[in-house]
Structure formats: C-alpha cells, structure tokens
Amino acid sequence: MADERLRGDVTAFLEDAAHYPGGHATGIVFPRGTRDVADAVAEAAAILPIGAQSSLTGGATPMGEQILATSKMSRILEVSSAHIKVEAGATVAAIQDHLAAANAWFPPAPTFTGACAGGILATNAAGAATFKYGSTRDWVEALTVVLADGTILDIERGTRKAVDGRFTIETDSGPVIVQVPSYAMPDVAKRSAGYYARPDMDLIDLFIGSEGTLGVVTGVTFRALSPRPASALALIPCRSETEAIALVATLRNASRETWRTADPAGIDTAAIEHMDRRSIEILHEDGADARNHVAFPAGTALALLVQLEIPGSVSAAEAYSEIERALARDAPDTPLVRLCTILSDAGLLDVTELALPGDVRRAEQLIAVREAVPTGVNQRVGVAKLTIDQRIQKTAADMIVPFDRFAEMMAVYRAGFESRGLDYAVWGHISDGNVHPNVIPRSRADVEAGKDAILEFGKEVARLGGCPLAEHGVGRSPVKQALLRQLYGQAGIEQMRAVKRALDPAGKLAPGVIFQLAD
Ligand SMILES: Cc1cc2nc3c(=O)[nH]c(=O)nc-3n(C[C@H](O)[C@H](O)[C@H](O)COP(=O)(O)OP(=O)(O)OC[C@H]3O[C@@H](n4cnc5c(N)ncnc54)[C@H](O)[C@@H]3O)c2cc1C
Secondary structure, eight states, X not given: OXXXXXXXXXXXXXXXXXXXXXXXXXXXXXXXXXXXXXXXXXXXXXXXXXXXXXXXXXXXXXXXXXXXXXXXXXXXXXXXXXXXXXXXXXXXXXXXXXXXXXXXXXTTOOSOTTOBHHHHHHTTOOOTTHHHHOOGGGGEEEEEEXXXXXXXXXXXXXXXXXXXXXEEEEETTEEEXXXXXXXXXXXXXXOOSSOOOOTTOBHHHHHTTSTTSSOEEEEEEEEOBXXXXXXXXXXXXXXXXXXXXXXXXXXXXXXXXXXXXXXXXXXXXXXXXXXXXXXXXXXXXXXXXXXXXXXXXXXXXXXXXXXXXXXXXXXXHXXXXXXXXXXXXXXXXXXXXXXXXXXXXXXXXXXXXXXXXTOHHHHHHHHXXXXXHHHHHHHHHHHHHHHTOTTOXXXXXXXXXXXXXXXXXXXXXXXXHHTTTOOEEEEEEGGGTEXXXXXOOSXXXXXXXHHHHHHHHHHXXXXXXXXXXXXXXXXXXXXXXXXXXXXXXXXXXXXHHHHHHHXXXXXXXXXXXXXXXXX
C-alpha cells in the first residue's frame, strides 16, 4: 500500500489519553480496508494500530513505529436486532446509533463512546454494566484480523478451539503452532491483563484483549440485545462505607434472584457506581454538584449511582405515581417500588435523587455528576504538572476483587495511600468490586509513592483472588507491566512472549505493549 494519499502527518497522533511523554513515529497510514492493512503490516518494520487513542495506559502511544490509524475504516456493514458487523474504526457511539435504529443496543459499552470497535476489542473494554452484561469479550461473535506476515484470518466464535493446549494456525508463511499459556486467570467479572488462556479456549479469545500485539483487527461482529430496557437511576448518599456495601450486596443478591426467576417485579440492577468521600469533595470544589442540581447531605461518606432496569416501557408519570403509592405502602409490586422500599427501610429514600424512566435530562445530570469525578482528578493532575513539576503524571490503579472481599480491599487502598501521606480519591464500578484508586499528586515524590502503593495493592488484590488490571489494559505503563509480572510471575510473561514470538517472530506489532519483548 504505497499509495501516498493514504499517508499523513503524525503530529496529532503522538500521544493517547494517558499523556505519556516521548511519543514518536516513523509515519502514519490510514488504510481503507483489510487488504490495505495487510499490505501496510507486511511493509512496515514495526507498526502500532490505533483507534481513538483513548487508551489510559499508553498502549496507543507510538514509540518509533509506523502508526496504523483505523479512522478511515469505520463502515457499519450489517445491522440487525441480534448483531452488528462493523469495520474496526467504527465508534461505540455509531454502533449504538445504528443499533438503536434496529431497536437494539450494545450493553458492555465503555463510558467513552468515541472509542472504536478495534480498540474496545483489543483492550477487552468493559462498562459500568459489567455486573449484568460482562465485558466486550462476551459480545464478540466474529472478527477479521491481519497477522504480522500479512495473513488475513476470519475467526468465528465456536469454530476453532485449542486442542491439547495448542492451536495450529495456517498462515501465508506456513503452519504456526501457538502454545496456550498455563497460568490460571483470576476468576472475576473483568480482566484486561495480557493474553487470555484456558486449555480448551477459543482462538477468537486469544486476539480479544491482546492490545494490538498479535494482530490488527479490521472487522468485528458484535452480538446485540433487543429491545433496550427502560431504566431508572438513583443517586444515593450513604452515611458510611459499611452501609453502602451492605446496600450493594442487597441489590446484587436481589438482581441475581430476579435473573434466576425472571420475576417481572424483581430488582434488576445493571450497574452500581461508587464515589468516595474525597470524590464528593472534588465535585463540590468544582461546583459539579450544584451545576447538576445535586446536593449531598453533610456527612455523606460515599455515594452510589444505581442503574435499575425495568421491563416493558414505563413512563415517568407512571413511575412517579408508583413511588407516591409506595410511600403510602399502597403500591403495585414493581422493581421501582421494591427499590424504594429497600431505600426507605435503610433510611435513605429521603436523600436519594431519582431519575425516573424517560426523564433523560435528570439521568444526564446524575451521570454528569459521576463523570465529573475523573474529570476533576485529571484536571488537578494537569495543573500540578504545569505548575509544580513536569514529571507529575496520572497515578491510578484499575483493580477488581470478588465483591465479598471489597471492604477488605478498600481498607488496603486507604491504608496504603494514607501511610504514605497521599491525597487520593477512589471511584468506580462497585457492583463488580472494580474501582480506580487515584493519587491526587502534589509533587513528583507523591507520584513515586503512589506507584509504590499501587504495586503493593496488586499483591493484595491477587491474594484476595482479584485482578490488578481490570478494564484499561496494560499498555506501555511500567507500573501496569510490573503488576502483570506480579500476577503471573516471570514464567507467565515468558509464556506470553512465546505466543507473541510464534505469531510475530520479528516483534513488529505494537512492540513494548503489554510486555517488553526481552528483559
Ligand atoms: C474519558 C474516558 C473514559 C473511559 N472509560 C472506560 C470504561 O468505562 N471502560 C474501559 O474499559 N475503558 C475506558 N476507557 C479507556 C479506553 O476508552 C478503552 O481502553 C478503549 O477500549 C480504547 O479504545 P480506542 O479506540 O481509543 O483504542 P486506542 O486507545 O486507540 O488503542 C488501545 C489499544 O488497542 C490497540 N488497538 C486499537 N485498535 C486496534 C485494532 N484495530 N487492532 C488491534 N489492536 C488495536 C492499540 O494498539 C492499543 O494497544 C476510558 C478512557 C477515557 C479517556
């Protein structure tokens, strides 16, 4: 693909959302289809596929490769209420729009809807609703991937399983044998921690979550759901972390019971988000609470944002009348009424902010409050970098533990940061036990101390049966690469390197992403 029209200026593509310094590239290509990608890969000495560069790990920051941007491969190829087939550069927003026209939706979407199909597949991205719907992996039916030698592989889920712990893949360069790594992956709802590995695994799962290091994804077929259920949001200020965790446990258990029994009146929670006390202070300092017409009562220790799904279509007026009657204990048995009863029994109904089904404006405000937490923290990191020390950077973890170990893990996060005198905030997806402990650095020393704390957390997360790399991937972050090594040991890294060497002997695809090619 020597066509100069498909080449461009690299300057706008030298960093991703992790803002790693030192990005540089030999050039950039904008292929328009799988054949162009195969030609570009075959020609390049080293190549880095990118989607929207919303990576939070530096995985989409070039370090001397040719960049392969998928932005001109963004066609939606087929849509039905059951699936959608797209090119790798199609954004999550476009996928949702096209599915909405078919009265369907893609449930595991990450918060950032500008992310591309190839990017979310390559990082096994997960959204707030993993508790109910799983991560991207669970929704990939088929993909097309270009290997390092230019071979184009079409893989459909269920058609190519590992035999005796290995795959034999026919490539343009001859048959390639890939040995499936033998490490045991943590048994948690989300993992974005190097290569997927199970003895009888599906070949498609090897490429999902491989962060561009094993092949360039050019097309994906995702499963979709129809119809999109109505939902209500509840922003619940809790007086203590213990109270919040007990409420989440009640909602998780009730939801599982609803899924088991298909009770139409049952509580059906898709997602529960959480913001700790410092997160709430940040909202207040930035005026994001007032701007969105939310007032947290004094003494709020932790706020929850619950997304409750409701079968059928319920208008806001009907929902409002249900709640009024619930308060009078004269209500029909519905999911909303059951939620209100739980909140009322916990003494939390009066302080809860509700966005009823169909009340789009209120729902947007409550979501904006949650989103203002990472925005506020990132702004503080940016200001510290500008005004205190250029070497200050975002210092954050993305860890998951089984929910019944969540309280223990929160105590570990707190102790680890506080013993080092750090300012910090913790928020995330409490329904999965997945949160993002973030340092709010005031000096370069805070960044170093924060990294040290995060490595300590990684050991504890693994001990509790969790995963220190839940949804953002590993990328080029030295801390995340160290967490991966802590999780699977040097032997695990060597097994991943062997997979990489089998499929990409020259190490040309995303070199240095997930792990270094050699120590
Ligand atoms: C505001 C914000 C909110 C976010 N929220 C979430 C969230 O809720 N959940 C979550 O999981 N993540 C979240 N992220 C992180 C990020 O959006 C995800 O990692 C996303 O999957 C990256 O998609 P992308 O298209 O931007 O990929 P990029 O950042 O461009 O690339 C990410 C990695 O995938 C590889 N890659 C990209 N395209 C291809 C391809 N076609 N073939 C092979 N490899 C490829 C790249 O080489 C790189 O290693 C968030 C990020 C931001 C900035």
